[in-house]
Amino acid sequence: MKNIFFEYIIFSLIILKVLITGISTTVQSFCDFYKYENLISMHGNKYEKMFSSYTGFDTGYGFFAPNVSSNFIIISENQENGHSYISTDLLRSKEGKLRFANLNDVYIKNVITKDQSMPELKINHILLKKINQSFKKKYGKNIITYAYLYDQPSLKESLRNPRLIKIDSVK
Secondary structure, eight states: OHHHHHHHHHHHHHHHHHHHHHHHHHHHHHHHHTTOOOOOOOOOOHHHHHHHHHHTGGGOOOTTOTTOOOOEEEEEEETTTOOEEEGGGGOOSHHHHHHHHHHHHHHHHHHTOSOTTOHHHHHHHHHHHHHHHHHHHHHOSOEEEEEEEEEOOOSTTTTSOOEEEEEEEEO
């Protein structure tokens, strides 16, 4: 009987933590996205941090939060033979693919800048140019590289495939 009571307490703590984490991360994402002052400050004590780390609640992602990162894909096309290559084709190791996936955050943060002449967009173009040079070195000179954003379907349009929106290209 003592174990069941203890299990109910742990279960209740986890459910309470799920609700608090979901609400706080959603509010924080909303405030960050719309430039509002954040009303909820979650600093926590060392026991809360240990519990969050142990259970995996310290990841910082809210469910359906407005600031969930978009995803992009870089595709290179060989103009001579019509073959297409995805940017991860250049990478051989899992570590390289993971580092390239982390580049997604940098690229997306730079895309959503308000001023189109910002240095961040120039950085994106330089990154795309370097990827294009690597594809030219591997597959030939006549390569064009495109960066696309995924346009994911909404829940109502879930049967439709995602569209690709071109954001940049390099010859």
